[in-house]
Amino acid sequence: xxxxxxxxxxxxxxxxxxxxxxxxxxxxxxxxxxxxxxxxxxxxxxxxxxxxxxxxxxxxxxxxxxxxxxxxxxxxxxxxxxxxxxxxxxxxxxxxxxxxxxxxxxxxxxxxxxxxxxxxxxxxxxxxxxxxxxxxxxxxxxxxxxxxxxxxxxxxxxxxxxxxxxxxxxxxxxxxxxxxxxxxxxxxxxxxxxxxxxxxxxxxxxxxxxxxxxxxxxxxxxxxxxxxxxxxxxxxxxxxxxxxxxxxxxxxxxxxxxxxxxxxx
Amino acid sequence: xxxxxxxxxxxxxxxxxxxxxxxxxxxxxxxxxxxxxxxxxxxxxxxxxxxxxxxxxxxxxxxxxxxxxxxxxxxxxxxxxxxxxxxxxxxxxxxxxxxxxxxxxxxxxxxxxxxxxxxxxxxxxxxxxxxxxxxxxxxxxxxxxxxxxxxxxxxxxxxxxxxxxxxxxxxxxxxxxxxxxxxxxxxxxxxxxxxxxxxxxxxxxxxxxxxxxxxxxxxxxxxxxxxxxxxxxxxxxxxxxxxxxxxxxxxxxxxxxxxxxxxxxxxxxxxxxxxxxxxxxxxxxxxxxxxxxxx
Numbered sequence: 045x046x047x048x049x050x051x052x053x054x055x056x057x058x059x060x061x062x063x064x065x066x067x068x069x070x071x072x073x074x075x076x077x078x079x080x081x082x083x084x085x086x087x088x089x090x091x092x093x094x095x096x097x098x099x100x101x102x103x104x105x106x107x108x109x110x111x112x113x114x115x116x117x118x119x120x121x122x123x124x125x126x127x128x129x130x131x132x133x134x135x136x137x138x139x140x141x142x143x144x145x146x147x148x149x150x151x152x153x154x155x156x157x158x159x160x161x162x163x164x165x166x167x168x169x170x171x172x173x174x175x176x177x178x179x180x181x182x183x184x185x186x187x188x189x190x191x192x193x194x195x196x197x198x199x200x201x202x203x204x205x206x207x208x209x210x211x212x213x214x215x216x217x218x219x220x221x222x223x224x225x226x227x228x229x230x231x232x233x234x235x236x237x238x239x240x241x242x243x244x245x246x247x248x249x250x251x252x253x254x255x256x257x258x259x260x261x262x263x264x265x266x267x268x269x270x271x272x273x274x275x276x277x278x279x280x281x282x283x284x285x286x287x288x289x290x291x292x293x294x295x296x297x298x299x300x301x302x303x304x305x306x307x308x309x
Numbered sequence: 310x311x312x313x314x315x316x317x318x319x320x321x322x323x324x325x326x327x328x329x330x331x332x333x334x335x336x337x338x339x340x341x342x343x344x345x346x347x348x349x350x351x352x353x354x355x356x357x358x359x360x361x362x363x364x365x366x367x368x369x370x371x372x373x374x375x376x377x378x379x380x381x382x383x384x385x386x387x388x389x390x391x392x393x394x395x396x397x398x399x400x401x402x403x404x405x406x407x408x409x410x411x412x413x414x415x416x417x418x419x420x421x422x423x424x425x426x427x428x429x430x431x432x433x434x435x436x437x438x439x440x441x442x443x444x445x446x447x448x449x450x451x452x453x454x455x456x457x458x459x460x461x462x463x464x465x466x467x468x469x470x471x472x473x474x475x476x477x478x479x480x481x482x483x484x485x486x487x488x489x490x491x492x493x494x495x496x497x498x499x500x501x502x503x504x505x506x507x508x509x510x511x512x513x514x515x516x517x518x519x520x521x522x523x524x525x526x527x528x529x530x531x532x533x534x535x536x537x538x539x540x541x542x543x544x545x546x547x548x549x550x551x552x553x554x555x556x557x558x559x560x561x562x563x564x565x566x567x568x569x570x571x572x573x574x575x576x577x578x579x580x581x582x583x584x585x586x587x588x589x590x591x592x593x594x595x596x597x598x599x600x601x602x603x604x
Contacts, residue, residue, distance in 0.1 A: 049413040057401070150397030154455070157361055157391035158414035159383045305381050309363040 046160040050168035055175065058138050062176050065130050066183035073184045076121040077191020080114050082198075099255060115199050115277055118188055122207045122273040127184065131215040132243055134176045139222025140235035142169030143304060148231030152309055162305050166223055170297060173219035174212070181208040206281045207273045213289045214271040218243055220296035227304035267292065312375030314339045314463050314494035315360065319369030321518075322355050329355040330518045332369065337496060337511075339374075339462075342489055344505035344526075345498040346599055347515035353498040354394050356515075357465050360496075361391060374463055387416050390461030394468045394498070396452040400441030404431065404451050407440055408458060417459035425454045428480045445472040453481065463494045470504060482508055502599055514599060533598040534567040539580060540587040553579065562586075567601075 121127055143165060146152040155165065185208045189201035222239040229235040250268035253259045263269040270285040315337035322330045330352040337343045347353050358364045360371055365380040372378060376385045398407050412419040426436070429450040440448065449472040456464060470478050485495060485508050499505050505512055506526055513523040522529060534554065540563050547559035553576040554568035568576055573590070580588065593601070 046414050046416070049410065053410055057399075149399075150393070150395055151399055153363070153391070153393045154398070154411060155414065156363060156383075157386060157389060157393075158411065159386040159416055160414050161383055162381055306365075308365055308380075309358070 046158065047164045047168055050155070050160065050164055051171055054138070054142060054168050054172040057141070058172060058176065061137070062134070062179055065134060066179050069127065069130050069180055070183040070187040072124075072126050073121045073187035074191050076118060077188060077195060077197070080117040080191075080195070080197055082114060082195070114197050115203060116274055118192065118197075118199065118204065119207060119273040119277045121184065121188065122204065122211055123271070127211070128247070128268075131177060131180055131211060132218060132240075134180060135173055135215045135219035136222050136236055136239045136243070138169055138173045138176065139219050139226050140229075140232045140239060142166075142172075143223065143226040143300075144229035144235035145226070145232030147229075147309060148233070156309055163301050166227070166297070166301050166304055169223055169226075170216075170219060173222075174216055177212045177215050177219070181212045184208060184211075203277060207276045210271050210276055210281065210286070210289075211273075213286065213293070214267060217267055217289045217293040217296065220293045220300065224296045224300040224303065227300045227307065312339075313337060313372070314341065314374055315343075315496060316372040317356075317360075317369065318371070320356070320359060320366055320371050321368040322352075322359055322364055323367040328518050330359070333515075333520055334369075335513060335520065335523065337494060339494050340489065340492050341511060342485065342495045342497065342509045344509035344512035345496060345515065346500075346502070346505060346512055348500075350517075351515040352518040353515060354467055355518075357391075357467055357496075357498060360465060361386075361389070388462040390456040390459065390464040390466075390493075392452050392456040392464070392466045392469050394471070396448050396471075398440045398448060398451065401439055403439055404436035404443070407451065408436070408455055411455045412459055415459045417461075419458040421460050422454060422458040425457055425484060428484055429453060429477060430480075446474060446477065449473055450477065453484070457484065457488060457493075460488075460491065461493060463496065464488065465496045467498045468500065469497065470499070470501060478504075530593055530598050532570070533593045533601060534569050535573060536591040536593060536597070537566045537568050537573075537576065538587075538589040538591070539564045539566070539585065542584040542586045545583060549583075550576070550579070 143152075146155060146165075156162070185201070185204055188204050191197075192199050192201055218239075221242065222235070225238045225242070226232075226235040229238065246266045247268050249259075250263055250266035253261075253263040253266070253269075267289065270288050276282075313336045315335065317333050317335045320330060320333040320335075321328070333352075333356060345353050345356070355364065359366050360373060360378060362378050362380050362382050370377065373385045374388055378385070402410070408419065408422060412422070426432075431447070431450055431454065435443075435447060440451065443451065449469075453469060456466065470481055473481060482504075485497075489495060495508075497505065497509060509526060511523065511525045512529065514521040524532075537554070539550070542562075544561040545564070547556050547564045550556060550564055550566060553572050554566040556564060556566050558565035566576075577588075
């Protein structure tokens with residue numbers, strides 16, 4: 045009962061910013077659908093993209109050959125910094141606000157003095173993170189589907205579902221990491237700072253390792269390494285990558301539960 | 310025989326090198342209104358947080374309503390009401406949403422809510438507003454309601470009248486009396502000594518993390534030194550009375566002393582041999598007793 049109570053409470057507290065985020069993400073994907081080249085425009089698009097610095101294309105997690113196709117262009121939206129930023133923002137916001145945020149605001153005493161096991165607080169926050177990610181990914185995929193069908197781009201929208209699913213898995217892992225950080229901090233601000241720093245470092249590591257061969261092996265240590273939209277589109281889901289993200293999520297959640305259970309409030 | 314509502318044995322808490330609480334052994338019976346006194350930093354809030362399982366004790370143990378308190382365990386919390394010393398609520402939630410949320414998390418029906426809201430004059434219009442728009446006093450009233458709305462068996466109240474005007478304080482005392490009549494045990498931490506003297510059966514005094522004294526209010530004040538005011542017809546030397554107690558004020562014809570109960574008969578006998586004009590022996594208030602403990 046307390047889990048449902050907390051779940052409803054966390055959802056009500058966070059749902060307001062979720063709406064503009066979902067609308068924004070949907071608009072972004074719709075714009076990309078509007079710009080996507082139809083099959084007979086691919087060579088023209090290749091010519092334009094050839095002029096774009098490869099470092100910029102790498103920011104989207106793709107390569108020029110993939111981006112020049114209709115499907116590849118639409119997949120940009122799922123690896124674009126805007127998509128990553130919005131999903132990351134949600135994961136950081138909820139994870140930091142739920143534990144460290146409540147302690148920092150002094151409202152944790154009100155919850156902790158009730159018969160609410162501490163693991164309920166961690167679980168409720170994680171479920172809200174996942175629910176929000178489902179909404180955001182559904183908004184992105186819904187806009188891609190709508191855009192592709194309106195312009196008759198001739199691509200199957202279901203091809204983008206595994207990408208959206210992997211994006212959800214990636215940020216569920218970041219949500220769990222955020223909860224672990226939050227479980228160790230005494231205020232929401234420092235939890236936001238630490239989780240954002242970790243996420244930014246991980247993103248930068250993945251980006252630089254893709255561009256600079258000497259540190260290519262370090263990519264394995266970045267969670268963003270396990271989410272490559274154009275490759276998922278080309279090769280389908282990779283079981284090992286899913287396992288890595290799932291394991292990180294489970295380990296971080298477990299650690300958050302243990303740390304939060306043992307700490308002084 | 311029913312178990313004690315609160316029982317601590319050698320309870321202690323250290324924060325790094327700082328000892329916040331040391332060896333607290335205390336028993337509060339069910340149905341009792343128990344006052345917990347001490348200056349800032351004495352360890353009152355630390356004690357309450359240890360009882361709630363918010364903090365891991367450095368030593369000792371505690372039991373609430375017969376059940377052992379374990380760090381992070383919440384089994385007993387369904388029977389508790391808690392009012393923190395610093396009232397922090399979610400500013401964006403409406404007053405009624407706060408009460409509903411906390412009642413739901415308490416897993417008990419808020420049977421006392423309507424009566425509490427009426428006594429503390431928190432109307433529907435106020436409850437429909439976000440808590441962020443409340444004054445300190447209104448927020449404190451809402452915090453009192455959330456602590457007592459589910460008729461807890463044990464209420465832990467940390468500075469409950471902070472920010473309340475005198476009229477609301479009177480209403481709060483009446484609420485405490487009713488809760489007590491229903492059998493609720495009340496553990497009340499306060500700086501306001503007349504308040505403790507008025508509502509509590511027993512008090513404990515804490516100083517620098519250690520229990521200084523515990524007992525019923527009357528016994529504590531009875532055991533304290535008396536204030537004796539003596540007036541003489543002629544000039545006297547106050548040094549003649551110094552052996553009976555502490556001379557706090559000495560004028561040629563008026564002397565004020567603090568004297569223990571045991572030395573009172575000898576003092577009176579000595580005064581009989583002096584040009585006595587008037588004699589006043591005052592039993593100290595709890596406040597004076599408290600201050601003497603901390604002098």
